[in-house]
Amino acid sequence: MKNEYGREIPRPHPVPDEFALAMAYVPWQKFEKLYDDLDKAYQYGTIFPELNKPFTGRRCVS
Amino acid sequence: MNQKEQMLRDIGIVSFALVDLALYLDTHPNDCKAMEYFNHYNRIYHQLVKDFSQNYYPLMLTGAESGKEWRWGAAPLPWEGVCG
Numbered sequence: 001m002k003n004e005y006g007r008e009i010p011r012p013h014p015v016p017d018e019f020a021l022a023m024a025y026v027p028w029q030k031f032e033k034l035y036d037d038l039d040k041a042y043q044y045g046t047i048f049p050e051l052n053k054p055f056t057g058r059r060c061v062s
Numbered sequence: 063m064n065q066k067e068q069m070l071r072d073i074g075i076v077s078f079a080l081v082d083l084a085l086y087l088d089t090h091p092n093d094c095k096a097m098e099y100f101n102h103y104n105r106i107y108h109q110l111v112k113d114f115s116q117n118y119y120p121l122m123l124t125g126a127e128s129g130k131e132w133r134w135g136a137a138p139l140p141w142e143g144v145c146g
Contacts, residue, residue: 031093038079041078
């Protein structure tokens with residue numbers, strides 16, 4: 001589907017029922033809530049709590 | 063941190079949030095809630111920049127309404143240690 005500028009509109013792709021081997025998938029981000037405190041968001045480096053994944057020295061926070 | 067530095071910091075923080083929202087909106091162009099947030103913070107950003115220009119000096123050439131004196135030229139230059 002194209003917009004009025006003739007550009008393809010990105011849309012969430014249907015999740016394949018099972019994932020093919022050797023392919024990488026990135027889940028589509030859904031708009032949840034933003035950090036209210038922009039000061040804190042600025043220090044975290046994101047306004048999206050679900051993208052706030054500090055490195056803990058061993059593995060990332062999921 | 064005085065009022066001027068605080069305002070500069072706030073302008074930086076709001077524009078950071080705008081960039082983050084823009085990154086999301088690039089892939090979700092029809093997300094109304096995200097657009098509402100963008101418009102909200104965008105209004106705040108423009109108000110802050112306008113207030114800063116009136117209280118201190120213009121941050122951008124386009125915000126440099128000058129009366130008698132050419133205010134853009136009078137503004138301190140970034141390498142003159144004003145960025146904190």
